Amino acid sequence: MFLHHLDLTTALRPSLLPEETLLFVQDAVGLYEGKFKIAQYQNGQAYLTSHRACYVDHSEPRKSSVAIFLKDVEKPEFYAGFLKSNPKITLYPKPLKQLSRGASVPPNSHSPSSATPPRHSSPVPAPPASATWVCPICSFSNPVPSNFDPALASRTPIPPCLACGIKPPTVLVIKAAIAAMSNRPAPGPPPKDTKNGVPASTSSESSMLSCPRCTFQNHPSLSNCEICGASLMTARDRRLDLPIDPVRSESPGPSVLSPSQSEVPECIKISFRSGGEKIFYERLKNALVQRKWLLQSAPPIPKPRPSSGAFDDNYSTQSNTPSAEMERPRVVGIAGLERRGIEQRQNNEAVIGSAFEDLEALMTSAKEIIALAEQFASHANLGTNDSSEASALASQSASALGLITTKDMLGTGSGSESLYVSELSRNLAEWLTDDTRGILRKEGGIVTLVDLWAVFNRSRGGVELVSPADFEKAARLWDTLKLPVRLRQFKSGLLVVQGRDRTDEKTIASLLAWLKSLHNQKPLADVTWDWQAYGRGVTAQETAERFGWSVGVANEELEMAEEAGALCREHGIDGFRFWENWLVNVPDVTIVV
């Protein structure tokens, strides 16, 4: 199976796997299987995560939502759109036996009629040898080691420059590797696909290829730059991507009712009706390059030992490692603890030092930095030990990082603003209903929008703050998105947030139950009325204490109940008190006329 069932969160977003991060969201997309529209999957949101490409249907999200694991994707293909045909991204599945959970399907289920996608023609290319880094000392172009992984850059030793023997800064190599990977030639469609499109070579500009490194215009037949020797493949392939695409105009196209479950579809297309396809494609390619899903099941990274002089050169690192490993267990007692502490600190120093040198380096080592930040936060909390709820929430910011939808995750199409707001809305709903945080529970099931805004922005840790206007818009969308929280406006205009299941009737019922219980409690002071019959009046203050609401909310809830006729008020010297409404309930003493 290529299309997988997708689990959704309460806010109808894909529930992310551990370590999975959201990369991009785009609304108004449809799915195609091969050339055919899939009828139930024609209007929804596409979520690109580090592990999956997900489709969540707009009208029936629980029923019609699918996910494609990126590890099952052989290659993506981009189609820019033509006239009325929308831009599309085609995902070709890997050959059957490599598909996850697809091993039992017999291999002869391949449809031989598929004319367009020659998916077996190009195996997954090995990381290109063209990844080079330029030595800052002697400006010699060194190759990046083929086993170099940017995510683990701070832990893997880097060979020194081949010409001058000086070890390069880690950042430099990481940047080179990332650049090389993102420029890696996507397995391009072979020339026989051109029967549907215009042959790319006819365009005038493709007669000369500019070198991606030195911009020299090379002859198209060359594969390496004449000046600097860099590979020209990337430049050419990116050019070829656009025009050669077998997709044809879709609007009156045939459609199938549901995606075929048993066999591997020849390809799945995502059609972008309101833009966003370019960014989606870029990020999809990056995600395919980074292959984060491999990390998920990978064993923990072996700890480097920075204190052992590992950065001298490659050879000494290799030779030092075993001896240091042997040496470590012998140091015991306080000296050992101290030594471990020192090593730990040095390690942290190295990580932080390398991570903050450059933005890209920071991105690659984001996980470590977050872990460190959390560690520091917990240390800091141990010291002060007076963490209020809000600061506790704020300190959880790191764990919230994976959740948030930021503006740059969204497309730049016309609908991007509303998409941002709706994503923020879902984001908020998820965050509110997250039981581990229990935000609503702590606030007695109801919280004012202003308080929530403050807490939410604090939990974002000062990054990607949400403006009040966006926040209110997002909150107002809860109703239309059918999310499990709702925004309520009290008579005074106060906006509060509460769970959808918490209706006015329930609030009134709990208020009345409380007031009823007062019939059995003797009031503290002597009262002049029959408290067994009438109970007593309660102030907003008491109600707030009783239900854990803020006083403002308590006041509004009481007035709401009064409005509904369940309570009545008494204006005394000490302000308003609210009573059960015996004015209406007790039968009138009718006058005998």
Place this chain on the structure above:
Amino acid sequence: MTATASPFPSNLSTTTTLQPPSTTDFQFPPHYFFPPFFTLQPVASTRSSQLLSWSSLIQSYCRHNRIFTLSLIDALDTPLFNNAKLSRRLTLRDAKAIISWMASPEGGNRAEFISTGTKKSGKSGGGEDEGGRAWIYWRRPEEWAAALEEWVERTGQKGTVLTLYEIAEGDASRREEFYGMDMELLQRSLGVCVKRGKAQIFGSEGSEGVKFF
């Protein structure tokens, strides 16, 4: 119950003579001992129910104590508006609002403000300004007229000429509801009878007589 229905001071109503204290204490309705009863409710449904309760309380209180007109400012200190036991009292504004509601068609025209000074009908808010006095119609003039006719019929006084004093204060009517009735109200009620063609009023101001047919 400690609140006794004490007779009103004589300045309350000019023409009504003092009533002997009622033999029994007035039985207040349960609302009267519910503290919020003395705060006029802002919510419409609750408020109308509360006004109705107040209206019936005022009417039955006035009937019990033979009160035909109520001076609000003075009545605020009476047990009617002041529950001493509960130490809750109605404010003048709320009392006015209640009486205004009673005077409205919605309240069944059970009250009418008495306009002083100008002679125009007190109903049109004239009483609002003075806040002074109001008729409490625990029986409306039409109802009084019917009661009078019934009494005349029952006692066989048709065709005889009765003075107003006889009707309101006479021995024959001592056990009737209209005993001790305000003269002005009595005249109004008789006016209704006249309009219906059931009676005729003779005589001059101050010494009228009435004859029922």
